[in-house]
Amino acid sequence: MATRVYLRRLSQSLPRLARRHGTPLFVISKTLLLEQVARFRRLLPRVQPFYAIKANPHPSILKLLADAGVNFDVASVPEIEWALAAGATPDRLIFANTTKRIDAIRAARARRVGLMTFDSEYELDKIARHAPGSTVLVRIKVPNVGSLVELSLKFGAEPADAVPLLIKAKKLGLEPRGVSFHVGSQCTHGSNYLEAFELTKIIVSDARLKQLPLDIIDIGGGFPIRHFDSDEDWFAQMAPALNLEIDRLFDSSFTLIAEPGRALVGPACFLVMSVIGKSLRGNKHWYYLDDGVYGCLSGIIFDHCKYDYRTFRKGPTRLTTPAGPTCDSLDIISTSEELPELAIGDLVYAPNIGAYSLASATSFNGIPPAKAVLVP
Structure with a gap:
């Protein structure tokens, strides 16, 4: 009820804001942004959000999120710098671009950003050479059925290749710590997450048998929002099943993170x-x-x-x-x-x-x- 009242008052204030600032005008609500952060944490209590800066890198948004304890998913050197300028420390960043420029890898190392994703041997070789000792997560290809944007068309190693890639990472002097995936942007099919959880569990169990103590699971982004009042609240509907599977498959020794963008800033x-x-x-x-x-x-x-x-x-x-x-x-x-x-x-x-x-x-x-x- 409080949110509906706030939304009505904010909508009523738009003509005044337009008169003051002119149009086109992009209005960012501090109240709604922090409410989305609280909602994400409420719906997925075991999952630490790393905001995907690509969704909206406006400095006010980044500062509010940093102050709220949200971490950051960065994909370039400018995004690293924006996150640090907003007040985040390097250990609160994940360099989650699986195809990074060599100078970007070097810059990340210079700024002490040590957590990165990869999905190929070629990327591993670059990271090992230009950011030795980095902590890495292998990104796997998972179903993107029904998602607005299918990201597995471009990113993700085949699940069968994940453990060999993690073994190679270890041999190259890197620290393999886990698995990441992305079910596609604006995902309204909770089954995509559930299938990805199962694939990840198989990989983690196999890796542990091979003396790779993986303990980080990055479940990516894709958490859907309502663009229209008539839309279903898909995220709230799928969250209980996601939490049950998380608790069933991943005990307390695992750290779970995610890369929400739209889910935080969209509304x-x-x-x-x-x-x-x-x-x-x-x-x-x-x-x-x-x-x-x-x-x-x-x-x-x-x-x-x-x-x-x-x-x-x-x-x-x-x-x-x-x-x-x-x-x-x-x-x-x-x-x-x-x-x-x-x-x-x-x-x-x-x-x-x-x-x-x-x-x-x-x-x-x-x-x-x-x-x-x-x-x-």
């Missing part, structure tokens, strides 16, 4: 846009907004995401086409949104847009990304 942000033009095309209203797929709605393309567009205008709705401000016909937001008739200057806003939005916004056509503001 914490709003995008506010203005109608800057309108027309009738094909007997349908077109509304041209001051943000689009080259800006904070880039998730439509890069994340295959759909958003919930809302307005403050009342009245009957019609099928409309909202489009972005650039001179590219690709910049069409949707061809079938139910919106009331809007006037130039009216606001359109989208909730639950914190992930893979601002992070991938561009300045195409010389149009800068939305201004970001932090609210309590």
